Amino acid sequence: MEKQRAKIIGIARHRLSTDGDGVTTLVAFHGCPLRCRYCLNPQSLEGGERFHEYSAEELYEVTRIDELYFIATNGGVTFGGGEPCLRPQFIREFRELCGPGWRLNLETSLNVPTANIETLLPVVNTLIIDIKDMNPDIYRSYTGHSNDLVLGNLRLIAEAGRQHDCIIRIPLIPDYNTDADRNASRNALEALGFDRFDLFTYQIRKH
Numbered sequence: 001m002e003k004q005r006a007k008i009i010g011i012a013r014h015r016l017s018t019d020g021d022g023v024t025t026l027v028a029f030h031g032c033p034l035r036c037r038y039c040l041n042p043q044s045l046e047g048g049e050r051f052h053e054y055s056a057e058e059l060y061e062v063t064r065i066d067e068l069y070f071i072a073t074n075g076g077v078t079f080g081g082g083e084p085c086l087r088p089q090f091i092r093e094f095r096e097l098c099g100p101g102w103r104l105n106l107e108t109s110l111n112v113p114t115a116n117i118e119t120l121l122p123v124v125n126t127l128i129i130d131i132k133d134m135n136p137d138i139y140r141s142y143t144g145h146s147n148d149l150v151l152g153n154l155r156l157i158a159e160a161g162r163q164h165d166c167i168i169r170i171p172l173i174p175d176y177n178t179d180a181d182r183n184a185s186r187n188a189l190e191a192l193g194f195d196r197f198d199l200f201t202y203q204i205r206k207h
Contacts, residue, residue, distance in 0.1 A: 006090045007031065007051040008059070009043045009082065013066055020105035020126050022075025025063050029081040033111050035144040036132075038173070038204055044082030056093035067102070076103035076125070085112040088119035095123040110153040111145060117153045127157070127166045128198075133177045134185035142176045154192060163193040172201040 007030035015024045030051040032044050043050050054062070063077055070076045077098070079091060085108045095104060105126040110117070131150070133139050139147040157166060168189055170182050186197060 019078035022073030078105040080107035
């Protein structure tokens with residue numbers, strides 16, 4: 001059977017304490033289901049030649065050069081994008097290659113089918129979730145999509161007892177939400193048992 005290949009827009013080595021524990025390599029996938037008003041990584045949506053295709057084996061060969069750093073610092077590979085959870089089988093194949101010694105992290109919006117998260121939960125260590133805002137109207141206004149899948153996947157993670165393996169990013173987005181909205185999002189997430197949050201403000205350059 002032909003091995004799956006994934007479009008990768010970038011690989012960044014030797015990142016420290018930005019995408020999970022220890023030294024990490026960030027692997028950014030092409031493709032995203034959202035169309036955020038202030039997209040932080042528009043390369044993930046563009047066509048042309050802005051990406052390279054890798055099999056899981058090829059990506060493993062590229063990233064294993066830093067295995068000593070990963071093992072020594074409890075680091076590993078962080079899959080971002082774009083949306084890495086669109087490629088659950090690819091990530092599962094990668095885990096089979098690297099084994100349990102590396103940490104695998106996901107930077108995700110969670111706006112993907114529940115089956116994808118069910119596949120990924122057993123093979124990843126940390127989920128860094130960019131929640132945007134829990135309010136469905138704010139979320140749709142900013143991303144162009146419903147957050148129904150997000151809410152369902154948050155419940156799935158909570159039912160699996162994996163809340164403490166998640167870091168929830170709750171941004172203040174100029175013109176879209178307020179501090180009160182952000183506090184409401186945090187309260188709703190705490191009610192589900194999530195307790196690790198990254199609060200920050202989008203820095204928007206307006207022309």
